[in-house]
Amino acid sequence: MYVERIRHGDEVIDFDADTVIQAGDVLAVSGPTDALIALEKNAKEVADKELLDVPVESVDLVVTQKDVNGATLIELSKKDFARGVYLQSITRGATSVDVPVLAQTKIYRGDILKLAGTSTHIDRIAKSIGYADRPTNMTDMVWVGLFIVVFGLIGTLTMQIGGVPLTLSSSGGVLIGGLVLGWLRGVHPTFGSLPAPTQWFMNSVGLNVFIAIVGISAGPGFVAGLMNNGVDLLIWGVVATSVPMLLAPFIGKYIFKFHPAINLGCCGGARTSTASVAMVGDVAKSNIPMLGYTVPYAVSNTLLTLWGLVIVLIY
Numbered sequence: 001m002y003v004e005r006i007r008h009g010d011e012v013i014d015f016d017a018d019t020v021i022q023a024g025d026v027l028a029v030s031g032p033t034d035a036l037i038a039l040e041k042n043a044k045e046v047a048d049k050e051l052l053d054v055p056v057e058s059v060d061l062v063v064t065q066k067d068v069n070g071a072t073l074i075e076l077s078k079k080d081f082a083r084g085v086y087l088q089s090i091t092r093g094a095t096s097v098d099v100p101v102l103a104q105t106k107i108y109r110g111d112i113l114k115l116a117g118t119s120t121h122i123d124r125i126a127k128s129i130g131y132a133d134r135p136t137n138m139t140d141m142v143w144v145g146l147f148i149v150v151f152g153l154i155g156t157l158t159m160q161i162g163g164v165p166l167t168l169s170s171s172g173g174v175l176i177g178g179l180v181l182g183w184l185r186g187v188h189p190t191f192g193s194l195p196a197p198t199q200w201f202m203n204s205v206g207l208n209v210f211i212a213i214v215g216i217s218a219g220p221g222f223v224a225g226l227m228n229n230g231v232d233l234l235i236w237g238v239v240a241t242s243v244p245m246l247l248a249p250f251i252g253k254y255i256f257k258f259h260p261a262i263n264l265g266c267c268g269g270a271r272t273s274t275a276s277v278a279m280v281g282d283v284a285k286s287n288i289p290m291l292g293y294t295v296p297y298a299v300s301n302t303l304l305t306l307w308g309l310v311i312v313l314i315y
Contacts, residue, residue, distance in 0.1 A: 001031030001039065002084045004118060007051050014120075028052055030084065030117070058088070058116040062189045063109050063130040074103040081128040084121035088114040110186065131190050143181065143192040151177025168302070175301050245271060258292070265292030270300050 003015040007026040013019070021027070028051045029039065063069070068076065076082055090099040091112045099105060107113070113130075115122060126132040155173020158165045168176065185192040225233055248270060252263035261284055268277035269292065277293045 001029050001035050004028045004030050004054050004084065005051055007048060012051055026051060028054060032086075055119045056117065057119055057122060057134075058114065059122055060133045061113045061115050061122075061126055061130050062133055063107055063111045063113065064188065065129045066109065068107060068129045069109045070106055072103065073101065073105050073107065076107065076129075079128070081125045083124075085115050085117040085125050088116055090114070131188075133189055135195075136193055137195050137197070138193070139195060139198050140191055140193045144194070147177040147181045148174050151180070172302060175298065179298055259288075261286065261288040262292035265289035266296045269293035269296030269298075272297055272300050272304075 003019075003021075005028040006013050006015055006019065006021065008022065015027075026046060026048055028048075029036065031039075073087070087101055090101060090105065090107070091097065091114075092099050092108070092110070099111070112133075115125070122132060151173040152170040153173070155168035155170045155176070158167040160166075181192050245267070248267045249263060252258040252266055253260070256263075258266065261280070264280045265277055265288070268274070268280065268289070274293075274297075277289050280289045281287060
């Protein structure tokens with residue numbers, strides 16, 4: 001338990017290591033519920049709204065400091081910055097694996113600690129071991145826009161190989177920029193914030209609008225190609241898109257021996273189908289499929305951008 005504030009007479013003062021408690025003082029105490037209940041045997045609870053007016057919050061703190069990397073919880077609990085802070089949970093890795101909160105549990109850089117406590121205590125521990133990732137509804141458009149512009153320009157560069165022009169295109173460059181920015185934010189989550197509602201909007205509305213634009217722009221060409229080449233073009237197009245999609249789950253299961261969740265994530269990523277992986281995750285009630293989704297998605301988009309033109313030229 002921790003003493004947060006003290007009412008000494010008519011004065012309310014903050015508690016620190018040098019504060020002297022005197023008879024008649026009223027203490028604002030924080031601690032687990034069972035400990036506070038046990039305290040009532042030796043103390044009398046009183047109502048003091050002003051004394052209890054202490055800002056309390058619960059935040060996700062990302063461990064970034066090297067000097068606490070590999071330290072156990074029992075070692076960290078002895079540090080001055082641990083005072084008044086309550087650890088609720090620990091998550092680790094891209095799949096947010098829950099780590100048990102035990103005395104000998106080790107903390108590593110990149111771990112996310114769910115902490116509760118007063119704002120003063122949270123700010124103190126954040127300065128010592130990491131970054132408090134407080135919820136926000138503001139998108140860091142400076143960094144997002146910068147990466148879109150820089151990598152979009154990089155994507156417009158063209159390289160001639162055997163007379164064939166190869167380029168990432170602006171969309172491929174932005175894709176690589178998104179991967180780089182996501183990795184940098186994972187290592188140093190102090191910039192490039194993107195609120196969950198914004199991510200949902202981009203994933204759902206943005207992808208649907210993209211598909212609609214592609215369909216509308218490709219419609220006239222599809223009709224013209226169908227009229228010039230007949231139904232054979234449509235049939236072979238169906239075969240070319242369907243056969244790999246049907247064979248991929250069996251290849252992943254019987255050849256690469258993937259776990260079903262990873263396998264379905266890989267298949268969805270290879271087809272650049274975010275909606276399918278999201279559906280698998282909802283049914284499985286797990287983020288594990290996303291572990292197999294990310295790399296195939298990036299590779300598939302990159303290859304599509306690079307080799308789409310090559311295949312057209314060969315044809």
